[in-house]
Amino acid sequence: MKKIISIFIFAIFSLSIFSAENKVIISVPDKWSSGLGFMKDLLKESYNDIGYEVIFSDLPLARSMTELINGRLDGELARSKDVAQKYNLVIVNPPYFTLKGYAYYLKGKFKKAPTIEEIKRGRISYIRGSFATEKFFIDAKSPILVNNEKQLLSLLNKDRVDFVSPVTSNFATGQNNLGKVLLFEISVHHILSIKNIELAKKLGPALKKNMTKKKYDHLHEQITKLVLEQSE
CATH class of the missing domain: 3.40.190.10 (Periplasmic binding protein-like II)
Known part of the structure; x- marks a missing residue:
């Protein structure tokens, strides 16, 4: 026992x-x-x-x-x-997941896809609080910060900016007039x-x-x- x-x-x-x-x-x-x-x-x-x-x-x-x-x-x-x-x-x-950051532009404004350096020198807008995007555009001149992607599209179509950088992957769904350039890729x-x-x-x-x-x-x-x- x-x-x-x-x-x-x-x-x-x-x-x-x-x-x-x-x-x-x-x-x-x-x-x-x-x-x-x-x-x-x-x-x-x-x-x-x-x-x-x-x-x-x-x-x-x-x-x-x-x-x-x-x-x-x-x-x-x-x-x-x-x-x-x-x-x-x-x-x-x-x-x-892998976070990919893109810059979208109106195809009619460019004869060919812009380079990353051209994008950084252009008028840019992105979502407020998008930390990876903010870091990428840290040297950009007076970027316009917005609260949602609807505002990004409006700015782009009104030619108030040259490039926009959204967060979601379905930003350009149905927008055949937009081109995009990969800016960065971050795996988490x-x-x-x-x-x-x-x-x-x-x-x-x-x-x-x-x-x-x-x-x-x-x-x-x-x-x-x-x-x-x-x-x-």
Whole structure:
């Protein structure tokens, strides 16, 4: 009987150690936390598939990066690939989505597709709060910021601007008079601290599997909607 009790106690002790070791602390941008539930669910499900429990912590982006680099966090919910590489962090594949930024123009105004340098020198308008676009056009002269894509199209058709940069991929649907130029391409990933490189290898296949499920088919559209809501 004593032997059975000893085995039971050891099993419970071992289980508690296992549970403690299989937890990850993942930071979430505090300003967007309430709108990222779908992405949290995706990550939670993927970690559960490989036997890990996720604890989410809302933090400002700058604070989050400091904590991650110093190893006090296991990872961040989402960051661009470029930022992760800059700080020598581990990128989990596949990416949640790839954000492509385009500049649209009226075909009748140009004999051929304008170059990126021509676009940067032109009159430009884009959605307020579109951070990647703002960074790309940081040297542009007096860009016009608007709240929605309907306003972008109106400015373009009235020749108040030469180029517009929307957020959604269906901006030019039905607009045969518009051409477009690819400005940038940014992949957004779940990232981990350098100490978790092996964990990233385990998580990748589970993340890929769950991203193919129907409920995550429109992840890019959900992110886009969130960005637009934050900018209004």
